[in-house]
Amino acid sequence: MTIVTICVGSSCHIHGAEEITGRLEEAIRVRGLEDEIIPVGGFCFGKCSRSGVTIQVDDDVFTGIIPETFDAFFNENILPRAEVKG
Numbered sequence: 001m002t003i004v005t006i007c008v009g010s011s012c013h014i015h016g017a018e019e020i021t022g023r024l025e026e027a028i029r030v031r032g033l034e035d036e037i038i039p040v041g042g043f044c045f046g047k048c049s050r051s052g053v054t055i056q057v058d059d060d061v062f063t064g065i066i067p068e069t070f071d072a073f074f075n076e077n078i079l080p081r082a083e084v085k086g
């Protein structure tokens with residue numbers, strides 16, 4: 001199981017956290033990965049970025065993600081973990 005925590009702090013909210021949450025839920029749904037990838041909301045990681053949203057995938061924190069690049073981020077950093085873990 002992979003836990004994906006999207007920061008919903010004020011800076012990340014401004015940069016599209018809500019839209020990214022929707023994209024994550026959709027990406028999980030269309031692939032039937034509801035039991036493998038668990039999306040949750042989190043408060044400020046202290047890594048606010050002017051360029052985008054902060055997302056934690058298991059223990060790894062990524063910054064600067066925007067809705068337009070989220071699909072590529074999902075394919076690169078989230079999907080492989082779900083597939084590896086089965």
Ligand code: FES
Nearest residue numbers: 007009012044048
């Ligand atoms: S508000 Fe998201 S890391 Fe600070």
